[in-house]
Amino acid sequence: MWGSDPDWILLFLAWLIATVSTLGSLFFSNVMEFAPCVLCWYQRICLFPLVIILARGLFPLDRQVARYALPLTAAGWLLAAYHNLLYAGVVPASMQPCSKGVSCTEEYLELFGFLSIPLLALLSFTALMCFLIALKKRSLE
Amino acid sequence: MKRIMFAGSCLVLVVGFLLAVSYYKTWRAAELGFMAQESASTFVRPHSPTLGNDDAKVYIVKFTDPACETCASFSPYIKQAMDAFPGRIKFVLRYAPFHQGADQAVRILEAAKMQGRFWETLELLYRRQDVWTRHHRVLPDEIWKLLPEVGLDIERMKVDIRDPRITAVIEQDLADAEALGVRKTPGFFVNGKPLEPFGPRPLADLIKAEVRANYPE
Numbered sequence: 096m097w098g099s100d101p102d103w104i105l106l107f108l109a110w111l112i113a114t115v116s117t118l119g120s121l122f123f124s125n126v127m128e129f130a131p132c133v134l135c136w137y138q139r140i141c142l143f144p145l146v147i148i149l150a151r152g153l154f155p156l157d158r159q160v161a162r163y164a165l166p167l168t169a170a171g172w173l174l175a176a177y178h179n180l181l182y183a184g185v186v187p188a189s190m191q192p193c194s195k196g197v198s199c200t201e202e203y204l205e206l207f208g209f210l211s212i213p214l215l216a217l218l219s220f221t222a223l224m225c226f227l228i229a230l231k232k233r234s235l236e
Numbered sequence: 237m238k239r240i241m242f243a244g245s246c247l248v249l250v251v252g253f254l255l256a257v258s259y260y261k262t263w264r265a266a267e268l269g270f271m272a273q274e275s276a277s278t279f280v281r282p283h284s285p286t287l288g289n290d291d292a293k294v295y296i297v298k299f300t301d302p303a304c305e306t307c308a309s310f311s312p313y314i315k316q317a318m319d320a321f322p323g324r325i326k327f328v329l330r331y332a333p334f335h336q337g338a339d340q341a342v343r344i345l346e347a348a349k350m351q352g353r354f355w356e357t358l359e360l361l362y363r364r365q366d367v368w369t370r371h372h373r374v375l376p377d378e379i380w381k382l383l384p385e386v387g388l389d390i391e392r393m394k395v396d397i398r399d400p401r402i403t404a405v406i407e408q409d410l411a412d413a414e415a416l417g418v419r420k421t422p423g424f425f426v427n428g429k430p431l432e433p434f435g436p437r438p439l440a441d442l443i444k445a446e447v448r449a450n451y452p453e
Contacts, residue, residue, distance in 0.1 A: 153238070
């Protein structure tokens with residue numbers, strides 16, 4: 096039915112992931128009242144605009160949207176990757192005096208025993224990257 | 237078709253989000269039980285001495301006057317209830333020093349709390365009430381003679397009882413007692429429900445009813 100327009104479907108899926116991630120992030124911060132740490136905020140800066148940018152590219156279909164969305168996604172992916180390394184203790188968190196801020200390594204939740212919030216962020220940025228790169232490749236062909 | 241799909245997704249996501257919010261709030265209210273109620277802070281203040289599991293869903297709040305005989309005689313019933321329902325009951329002690337001079341006994345208890353010997357000291361005061369109360373009046377000197385029994389640093393206590401924080405605790409507890417309509421001691425509330433009629437049997441029944449309501453088998 097939509098097979099006639101796989102590019103649109105790719106972009107639509109990317110938008111869906113960005114929107115679900117945004118709502119999930121808002122659910123954690125505003126409903127469950129987990130305060131976002133600094134790294135979370137930087138990732139949110141990369142994520143939230145995608146909901147609007149990608150939706151704009153859907154009507155009418157604009158394959159060039161990947162040009163604007165990919166840098167944000169790539170920055171978000173890098174931040175999420177760094178956050179996960181920090182969270183796992185691979186990158187040591189530098190000794191810092193206690194402040195009122197929120198620790199980036201504090202464990203809020205582990206769904207099914209392994210899905211932490213930073214990992215969820217990394218998974219959605221990875222999926223976004225895949226869809227947007229695929230879209231870009233197809234538009235170059 | 238695309239527009240319908242996009243608008244439909246938006247609708248599903250928004251409705252899903254609102255449902256998740258409402259589900260989470262319901263779940264959390266059930267999880268926290270009594271403590272999720274807005275009025276809970278009138279029953280339990282951060283300064284209040286407590287016994288039992290923090291995750292317990294049944295809160296027994298007792299407004300006590302250390303010089304009150306009935307308060308002392310109810311102490312074992314609380315222990316029995318906590319033993320009968322391990323992990324499900326949290327006991328919160330509030331002060332209602334209505335007897336003349338009873339605030340002196342409360343000050344001593346709070347100073348003992350600073351040395352980590354609160355419950356031992358309360359037990360001692362209840363047990364030896366006949367020594368330090370006479371015709372409903374408190375004889376503070378008699379209390380001081382008893383205190384070495386629980387290994388308290390008396391010199392330190394003599395300084396600590398003058399701590400203005402203790403005055404604030406007593407004032408807050410008396411204000412909450414008045415707000416909740418406690419005019420006699422002991423004043424019991426189980427998950428905010430006042431003990432009515434008064435007595436050990438009705439107390440046990442009320443506790444049992446609240447445990448059943450909060451821990452359905």
